[in-house]
Amino acid sequence: ETGVTQSPTHLIKTRGQQVTLRCSSQSGHNTVSWYQQALGQGPQFIFQYYREEENGRGNFPPRFSGLQFPNYSSELNVNALELDDSALYLCASSPTRGRGTEAFFGQGTRLTVV
Amino acid sequence: ELKVEQNPLFLSMQEGKNYTIYCNYSTTSDRLYWYRQDPGKSLESLFVLLSNGAVKQEGRLMASLDTKARLSTLHITAAVHDLSATYFCAVDMSGTASKLTFGTGTRLQVTL
Numbered sequence: 001e002t003g004v005t006q007s008p009t010h011l012i013k014t015r016g017q018q019v020t021l022r023c024s025s026q027s028g029h030n031t032v033s034w035y036q037q038a039l040g041q042g043p044q045f046i047f048q049y050y051r052e053e054e055n056g057r058g059n060f061p062p063r064f065s066g067l068q069f070p071n072y073s074s075e076l077n078v079n080a081l082e083l084d085d086s087a088l089y090l091c092a093s094s095p096t097r098g099r100g101t102e103a104f105f106g107q108g109t110r111l112t113v114v
Numbered sequence: 115e116l117k118v119e120q121n122p123l124f125l126s127m128q129e130g131k132n133y134t135i136y137c138n139y140s141t142t143s144d145r146l147y148w149y150r151q152d153p154g155k156s157l158e159s160l161f162v163l164l165s166n167g168a169v170k171q172e173g174r175l176m177a178s179l180d181t182k183a184r185l186s187t188l189h190i191t192a193a194v195h196d197l198s199a200t201y202f203c204a205v206d207m208s209g210t211a212s213k214l215t216f217g218t219g220t221r222l223q224v225t226l
Contacts, residue, residue, distance in 0.1 A: 031210060031212045033212045033213065033214075035214075035216075041218070041219070042118075042202055042204075042216035042217055042218055042219050043157070043202075043204075043214075043216050044216070045213055045214060045215065048208075048212045048213055050212070055212075056208070056212075056213050090156060090157065092211075092212070092214075094210055094211045094212050095210075101209070101210050101211045102147070102159060102162050102211050103147070103159075103211040103212060103214060104159065105149075105156045105157040105159075106156060107155070107156045108155075108156045110154075
């Protein structure tokens with residue numbers, strides 16, 4: 001186990017709805033990144049949060065937004081859900097600096113949009 | 115834009131055989147990671163490669179990094195069924211492992 005926990009593990013939403021996914025980072029890690037993994041593909045970087053601010057974003061529209069809290073936990077919010085948003089959403093935490101820095105992934109949230 | 119390509123995309127091999135998975139990337143980086151993913155599961159870290167010429171081994175898996183060729187390899191020795199999974203390489207441009215660009219993945223199936 002990595003110490004990174006995500007909730008919920010599964011959920012089903014209807015197109016047009018909004019969803020919030022949650023991630024609790026590993027102790028001592030102040031950087032959280034979110035990834036979207038569509039079926040049969042590699043994870044795609046959505047964005048990263050460091051010290052409660054967005055610090056880098058991949059090629060995702062503004063309806064994907066996030067938050068990081070003082071305890072370094074994080075949320076991913078997706079508005080106006082589309083069918084293509086169906087995917088496994090992965091959260092990863094890592095420390096800020098240092099050689100050997102490694103990202104540790106949570107178990108993921110499987111989102112199905114119908 | 116950084117591109118990371120793996121080949122093959124699918125590999126079926128018999129138990130006891132050896133094979134190599136290749137990971138090519140388009141932009142200079144000296145930080146590369148290998149992950150394993152079982153169906154429906156999250157990513158399990160296998161190797162962290164942080165310099166040119168880095169080589170790491172764990173059991174039947176060995177990973178190497180050639181930053182000049184922008185190439186990493188994952189070598190499988192005497193495959194066993196338990197190694198069946200999808201393997202991803204990921205390149206880190208941030209220096210903090212927080213903005214990874216993943217390869218396409220190689221689905222490995224080890225048959226008896």
